[in-house]
Amino acid sequence: MASFASKLARLPPMPGGAPAPAPAPAAAPAPAPVPENAAAALASKPTLDDLRDRIARILGKAAPSAPRPDPTRTELPFFVEHTSRGPLYVRRHRAPPAARVGRAPLVAARDAEPALLSLLALDPRLATCDARRALFIDTETTGLQGGTGTVAFLLGMSFYDEAEGAFVLEQALLRRLGEEAPILELLARRLDEASMIVTYNGKAFDMPLLRARCVMNRMPAPRELPHLDLVHVARRIHGHRLKSRTLAAIESEVLGRERVGDVGGADVVACYMHYLRTADEGALSGVVTHNEHDVLSMVALVGLYGEPMHGGLPGADLAGVAKTLRRAGELDRAAETAEAAVVRGGGALAKRTRGDIAKARGDKARALLDYEALAEEIDDPSVRLELAKLYEHHVKSFAAALALVERGTGEAEPAAEKRRARLRRKLEKRP
Structure with missing residues (x-):
């Protein structure tokens, strides 16, 4: 703001008075002394050339990007199949006719009774399916929550080959993100040949994820087929005795095969991320084996559930089968199964199941005997x-x-x- 003296100087002279002398120009203010520490900071401030040199050094130390996998060479037991949608990295393995998962033969799934499977699944659509044309599906993914950012990087499937008289295991690997189309096309081709789908928790996870990936790749959605989700069947039959109902736990407790050195679900994702960074296919070896176990265990379970009276299920598990048959409205078959459950040593659970089914059928004499025995035991x-x-x-x-x-x-x-x-x-x- 102008000083009072300068304002007076701009006023016109009074009549008869001499003009006021112009004020002397104000001297420029002396610069404030720079503190010693500030001067040192200014002196040490990097110049533009210094910044350029620093950026160059950082870039020079940056780790090189992961090498792109060589499409002609693979350490895993996969081979390259050229398709109209790009290279497909696939593995096919035929299980011997006598192959087993623990105590359960794979070939039993070929002869499983679809009508019984439909009752255990509480899904009438499965009754008219052909068990020989069942397609078993399991995926390994980049996340366990689903969503548009989750990708199925390993698709495992199994189906019965009539010509070979054996089950075929087929696995397709996503070696680079963005190359899903050949895998999804393979899935579509297998679904066209199938009569039914078999998964373990696939209704909630695998199939919705695969449908989403088809949409993301602008491909037709997978064909809808009758779907046997074994997780629900397993819970109904074995829920009384299993704390964990993962497929690995079912494989151990029901089929009698213990996995050694199995890759856990969280580690599956880490192994694939390591592979994407380093192209180290050895990191995926355990994941491929884990997926193989999952797929073939489902085949074995279908054989077991398709003939539960002859498959060696213990009495308590047969009681679970009988309860499910009762729920499905098959009281006569449920009573027969409950009787077998008692004979096989199913204990109080089997007797209670037999008594409940007898009561539902109107066989009060049989129910009375079972409830009287139970009242003495428990x-x-x-x-x-x-x-x-x-x-x-x-x-x-x-x-x-x-x-x-x-x-x-x-x-x-x-x-x-x-x-x-x-x-x-x-x-x-x-x-």
């Missing part, structure tokens, strides 16, 4: 409730029914009190 309020109902309505033994209610039947107290009161009235009316 302390279970729900068993006492079923037995009390039979004593009251079938045997007309009101005193025995009341004694069971007094011991506790697991009912809510209002319902239990109502039952007690009714039984007492019936006892009072008796002569």
Whole structure:
């Protein structure tokens, strides 16, 4: 802001007065002294040439990018198949006719009964399928949550080859991101030849992911086929005894084969990322074996579930089969299976299942025998409730029914009190 003196100098002279002398120009302010530390900082500030030299040194030390895989050479047991959509890196292996996964022969899946599989899966569409044309599918992916950023880098499939009389394992590897089209085309070709799909948790993960990848690659969605998802069947049959229901756990506990040095799910992703960075195919060897085990274990399970009465399932597992058959409405077949479950040493679970199925069929005499035996073996309020109902309505033994209610039947107290009161009235009316 201008000083007061300069403002006065700009005023016009008063009448009769001499003009005011112009003020002397103000001296330029002296520069403030630069602190010693600031001067040192300015002196040490890098010049543009210094920055250029530093960037060049950084770039010179940067790690080289991973070499692109040589399409003509592979350390893995894959070969190159040239297709209209680009190179396909594929492996095909025919399992010997006598091949097994643990105690379960693979060839049994060829003769599995589709009608029974449909009952165990609670899916009527499977009943008319041809088990010989089942396509077993499993993927290894870059993530476990799905989504548009997740890619299936290894597609494992198996199918029965009539000409060879054996199951074929087929695996296709994505060696470079962005080259999915040949793999998806192979999947489409196999689906066109199939009658049904078999997966393990594939309804929730594998098939939605593969459909999404087809969309991302502007390819037709995979053909929709009847889908047997073994994870649901396994939970119904073995859920009473398995803490983990992963395919590896089912393979160990049900099929009797223990995986040695298996690659875990989280490590699968890390192995593939290492391969993308380094082109080290040795890092994928364990992943390929893991995928092979998954696919062939599904083949073995279909053979086991397709003939559960002859496949060596223990009694408790047969009880799970019987309960599922009852749920599907096949009471006669469920009763036959429950009987076999008891004979095979299924214990209390098998007896309870047989009793429940007998009651559902109206065979109250059989149900009474099973519930009486169970009441002696185990302390279970729900068993006492079923037995009390039979004593009251079938045997007309009101005193025995009341004694069971007094011991506790697991009912809510209002319902239990109502039952007690009714039984007492019936006892009072008796002569």
